[in-house]
Amino acid sequence: MDRRDFVGIVAFAGLAGGSTQELRAQDAVQDSPATDVTRRLAHWIVTSGPDETTPALRKEAVRTLLNWVGCAVGGSHSEAVNMTLSALLPFSGPGQASVFGRKERLDVMNAALANGMSSHVFDFDDTHLRTIIHPAGPVAAALVALAEYKPISGREFLYALTVGIETECRIGNAVYPNHYDAGWHITGTTGVFGAAAAAGRVLGLSEQQMLWAIGLAAVQPVGLKEMFGTMTKAFHPGRAAQNGLTAAFLASKNFNSSEQALEGKAGWANTLSTKRNYAEITDNLGKTWEAALNTYKPFPCGIVMHPSIDACIQLRNEHSLKPAQIERIELRVHPLALELNGKKTPQSGAEAKYSVYHGAAVAIIFGMAGEKQFSDRVVGDSATIMVRDHVTAVADSSLKEEQAHATVLLKDGRRLEKFIENAIGSVKNPMTDAMLEAKFLDLADGVLPQGKAKRLMDLCWKVETLPNAGNIAKAGAA
Amino acid sequence: MDRRDFVGIVAFAGLAGGSTQELRAQDAVQDSPATDVTRRLAHWIVTSGPDETTPALRKEAVRTLLNWVGCAVGGSHSEAVNMTLSALLPFSGPGQASVFGRKERLDVMNAALANGMSSHVFDFDDTHLRTIIHPAGPVAAALVALAEYKPISGREFLYALTVGIETECRIGNAVYPNHYDAGWHITGTTGVFGAAAAAGRVLGLSEQQMLWAIGLAAVQPVGLKEMFGTMTKAFHPGRAAQNGLTAAFLASKNFNSSEQALEGKAGWANTLSTKRNYAEITDNLGKTWEAALNTYKPFPCGIVMHPSIDACIQLRNEHSLKPAQIERIELRVHPLALELNGKKTPQSGAEAKYSVYHGAAVAIIFGMAGEKQFSDRVVGDSATIMVRDHVTAVADSSLKEEQAHATVLLKDGRRLEKFIENAIGSVKNPMTDAMLEAKFLDLADGVLPQGKAKRLMDLCWKVETLPNAGNIAKAGAA
Numbered sequence: 019m020d021r022r023d024f025v026g027i028v029a030f031a032g033l034a035g036g037s038t039q040e041l042r043a044q045d046a047v048q049d050s051p052a053t054d055v056t057r058r059l060a061h062w063i064v065t066s067g068p069d070e071t072t073p074a075l076r077k078e079a080v081r082t083l084l085n086w087v088g089c090a091v092g093g094s095h096s097e098a099v100n101m102t103l104s105a106l107l108p109f110s111g112p113g114q115a116s117v118f119g120r121k122e123r124l125d126v127m128n129a130a131l132a133n134g135m136s137s138h139v140f141d142f143d144d145t146h147l148r149t150i151i152h153p154a155g156p157v158a159a160a161l162v163a164l165a166e167y168k169p170i171s172g173r174e175f176l177y178a179l180t181v182g183i184e185t186e187c188r189i190g191n192a193v194y195p196n197h198y199d200a201g202w203h204i205t206g207t208t209g210v211f212g213a214a215a216a217a218g219r220v221l222g223l224s225e226q227q228m229l230w231a232i233g234l235a236a237v238q239p240v241g242l243k244e245m246f247g248t249m250t251k252a253f254h255p256g257r258a259a260q261n262g263l264t265a266a267f268l269a270s271k272n273f274n275s276s277e278q279a280l281e282g283k284a285g286w287a288n289t290l291s292t293k294r295n296y297a298e299i300t301d302n303l304g305k306t307w308e309a310a311l312n313t314y315k316p317f318p319c320g321i322v323m324h325p326s327i328d329a330c331i332q333l334r335n336e337h338s339l340k341p342a343q344i345e346r347i348e349l350r351v352h353p354l355a356l357e358l359n360g361k362k363t364p365q366s367g368a369e370a371k372y373s374v375y376h377g378a379a380v381a382i383i384f385g386m387a388g389e390k391q392f393s394d395r396v397v398g399d400s401a402t403i404m405v406r407d408h409v410t411a412v413a414d415s416s417l418k419e420e421q422a423h424a425t426v427l428l429k430d431g432r433r434l435e436k437f438i439e440n441a442i443g444s445v446k447n448p449m450t451d452a453m454l455e456a457k458f459l460d461l462a463d464g465v466l467p468q469g470k471a472k473r474l475m476d477l478c479w480k481v482e483t484l485p486n487a488g489n490i491a492k493a494g495a496a
Numbered sequence: 497m498d499r500r501d502f503v504g505i506v507a508f509a510g511l512a513g514g515s516t517q518e519l520r521a522q523d524a525v526q527d528s529p530a531t532d533v534t535r536r537l538a539h540w541i542v543t544s545g546p547d548e549t550t551p552a553l554r555k556e557a558v559r560t561l562l563n564w565v566g567c568a569v570g571g572s573h574s575e576a577v578n579m580t581l582s583a584l585l586p587f588s589g590p591g592q593a594s595v596f597g598r599k600e601r602l603d604v605m606n607a608a609l610a611n612g613m614s615s616h617v618f619d620f621d622d623t624h625l626r627t628i629i630h631p632a633g634p635v636a637a638a639l640v641a642l643a644e645y646k647p648i649s650g651r652e653f654l655y656a657l658t659v660g661i662e663t664e665c666r667i668g669n670a671v672y673p674n675h676y677d678a679g680w681h682i683t684g685t686t687g688v689f690g691a692a693a694a695a696g697r698v699l700g701l702s703e704q705q706m707l708w709a710i711g712l713a714a715v716q717p718v719g720l721k722e723m724f725g726t727m728t729k730a731f732h733p734g735r736a737a738q739n740g741l742t743a744a745f746l747a748s749k750n751f752n753s754s755e756q757a758l759e760g761k762a763g764w765a766n767t768l769s770t771k772r773n774y775a776e777i778t779d780n781l782g783k784t785w786e787a788a789l790n791t792y793k794p795f796p797c798g799i800v801m802h803p804s805i806d807a808c809i810q811l812r813n814e815h816s817l818k819p820a821q822i823e824r825i826e827l828r829v830h831p832l833a834l835e836l837n838g839k840k841t842p843q844s845g846a847e848a849k850y851s852v853y854h855g856a857a858v859a860i861i862f863g864m865a866g867e868k869q870f871s872d873r874v875v876g877d878s879a880t881i882m883v884r885d886h887v888t889a890v891a892d893s894s895l896k897e898e899q900a901h902a903t904v905l906l907k908d909g910r911r912l913e914k915f916i917e918n919a920i921g922s923v924k925n926p927m928t929d930a931m932l933e934a935k936f937l938d939l940a941d942g943v944l945p946q947g948k949a950k951r952l953m954d955l956c957w958k959v960e961t962l963p964n965a966g967n968i969a970k971a972g973a974a
Contacts, residue, residue: 109589111586125589126587237684237728244714245715245753248752249752268579268583275723282722283679286722
């Protein structure tokens with residue numbers, strides 16, 4: 019995610035229950051008393067269990083898994099992943115674990131790196147809106163690799179995923195926004211804890227060992243916002259997955275560490291953030307769930323242009339529009355959509371991800387705005403340019419970030435309008451299961467044969483019933 | 497190093513050219529202009545060469561290597577290293593690289609981790625006094641593993657070591673003390689850069705690739721002071737070595753990153769420190785050398801008790817003292833020696849490392865204070881306790897941290913005195929080559945046969961003439 023997108027998402031986070039300003043005000047709670055923070059978290063991680071979850075929470079975790087696997091398959095042949103495998107294959111251990119979308123088998127650690135990178139490289143993975151953490155990446159990448167090495171049931175796998183996500187998002191809540199504002203890419207810094215927690219459960223760590231695993235995770239944060247727009251951004255969740263696994267495996271041998279890794283004087287929170295609200299970590303563990311608030315991006319582009327895309331796709335579908343019919347597309351958008359996603363004539367796929375004009379054009383032409391619609395080829399195609407050049411957009415400060423108004427003027431004189439109140443993909447208007455499936459299959463297209471992609475999707479849906487969750491990773495290899 | 501030791505070393509750093517207060521004042525220079533900091537550093541790393549060094553600098557680098565290899569051999573069978581190998585061997589790739597003091601062969605990355613940990617586990621490795629960085633660990637651990645995989649001459653090996661150390665110490669200078677005071681274990685955070693720089697040279701990175709390697713290093717800092725006193729502290733330099741290697745290998749495949757990793761708005765220095773004096777990084781590169789200021793600990797214990805140990809060893813040797821002759825030992829010491837190293841009746845080796853009483857006692861009994869003199873066995877031995885119980889110490893604020901006065905009263909009524917003006921191991925009174933050899937052989941004793949240890953030492957001394965520096969690592973395996 020580019021830093022333009024980051025600001026956009028911060029703004030968009032208002033969707034989760036108020037304006038950006040209100041959220042920041044809520045977050046301004048400072049330094050609650052630190053009593054056994056790390057120990058209480060460790061205790062919960064190793065002693066809680068799937069019986070304490072609700073069907074709705076488990077369903078959301080399944081959706082998180084499905085969305086993440088699709089992203090990992092989709093990004094598996096990106097340049098960043100190709101280069102990483104080329105650089106690190108000579109050092110890989112035994113072929114213990116699969117890589118989604120690829121034939122190589124790697125040791126658990128390197129497979130976790132590859133899958134974690136693949137899943138983030140399109141900036142298309144899940145988002146915990148309050149902290150802008152992309153929660154699944156570090157946790158799921160560690161887990162799927164581990165599950166092939168140390169077989170576990172799908173039920174325990176799903177709960178470990180949930181606990182890992184809960185751990186990282188709660189730690190994120192405790193330090194957001196100061197920690198993020200300071201320069202950290204919060205997905206990589208909190209992700210290490212999530213991966214360690216999930217892996218620690220699978221390895222059956224004791225509370226004491228889990229404490230040490232959190233300590234080992236604390237000394238290995240990954241990721242700076244300075245790297246946004248470069249391949250290194252996708253490295254962050256992958257490396258975080260590896261680091262969390264390493265922490266859990268070392269702790270399983272009784273390798274020790276501080277027992278106040280989070281709250282200690284020279285611990286993680288004091289060193290990496292000027293805000294520390296420890297109650298966010300320890301209050302209502304197992305009762306309220308951040309993992310239930312996960313969201314999925316319908317479009318792999320700046321989030322403030324999502325409502326405009328949503329509007330144009332709906333108009334196209336409702337009226338069976340063809341590009342040749344279009345005279346002009348007029349958008350009214352939140353000011354941030356122009357400020358952050360206002361590139362009028364994008365020259366590449368990377369630029370088009372921040373062009374509301376491009377987003378509206380492909381929405382009208384293709385009825386979708388997936389990774390392919392942001393490829394260099396489509397961006398430079400004359401048919402795309404023709405429509406894109408006929409899109410105008412004006413800022414309207416009466417609109418919220420999640421809102422947009424689109425007017426399509428047809429050559430036959432008709433005028434079609436659509437107002438989007440809550441863009442698709444927000445907490446109030448989540449992607450449906452069918453949309454997640456379409457996104458999954460679109461991402462897998464060209465990487466896995468369709469039959470294989472559908473079987474993989476099916477395994478994700480029924481993860482809770484799988485005797486061996488390692489089969490998901492196996493089924494996702496090319 | 498325990499945090500008590502940390503404060504001790506900060507104080508002791510006054511040796512390098514002024515009081516602690518003066519050093520802090522020098523360091524208070526804030527935020528010099530940031531112009532192409534990362535690029536200028538990357539340029540120097542890849543374009544400079546061994547011809548630009550002086551014999552004195554090269555000699556110091558050789559001493560750094562020798563001291564480091566001895567520490568790595570000595571710590572190679574510590575509990576922390578045993579546990580790490582037990583945890584991570586299942587994931588290791590091909591046996592590309594040796595581990596000092598052991599039979600296992602690991603892939604380059606895992607060998608770097610093991611050697612980096614071994615070398616720091618006794619807190620006996622080298623110290624850049626101005627920043628308290630232990631410079632060799634991350635850099636040498638990466639290099640020796642890499643040199644077995646990709647053969648290089650000893651001359652290039654030694655220069656890569658020098659450049660790596662220079663890189664990390666200069667980055668350390670730019671952010672010390674604020675960065676350290678914030679909670680970071682500076683050896684692990686700057687060490688990643690040192691390892692990336694050294695490995696980048698060996699891999700023949702272009703300036704552009706070296707820029708990216710620095711970016712990849714920047715997102716992987718390792719280490720919090722919260723972990724001092726636990727095994728995780730030794731993990732820091734080992735993991736830093738791995739992270740630097742990973743950065744260099746990825747960059748060698750053109751994996752890209754920010755080009756302002758150090759000075760960028762959300763870059764390393766802004767995110768990890770409130771002080772940023774970039775001139776420390778870029779001024780006089782290749783002209784003034786931090787690597788020439790490296791120091792070596794004569795004793796594996798709190799540095800403020802070193803002058804007392806020094807005094808007692810000298811008295812013992814000058815007068816051929818035997819424990820049975822001793823009536824009483826009276827020390828006058830800098831107040832910090834009592835504050836930080838004032839444990840009267842230590843119960844373990846770990847505690848004895850902060851007992852000036854124990855230090856004086858073993859100095860008189862054994863004429864040395866090496867790792868064995870701080871073993872649980874010696875600490876609990878009745879002969880040790882007998883002498884230790886007859887040591888007294890008083891604070892004398894007229895003394896500097898590097899000074900001590902010892903009086904030994906003998907049963908025959910004689911009174912022997914010794915004043916230490918500059919403790920052995922300081923910049924003004926460095927360990928001699930002979931002392932480094934004695935330290936090396938003492939560390940290797942019980943790990944490698946003496947003949948093998950001497951051959952290894954010999955290879956280190958003549959590293960500049962070796963056609964293949966990888967032979968050092970091979971010669972150091974058990």
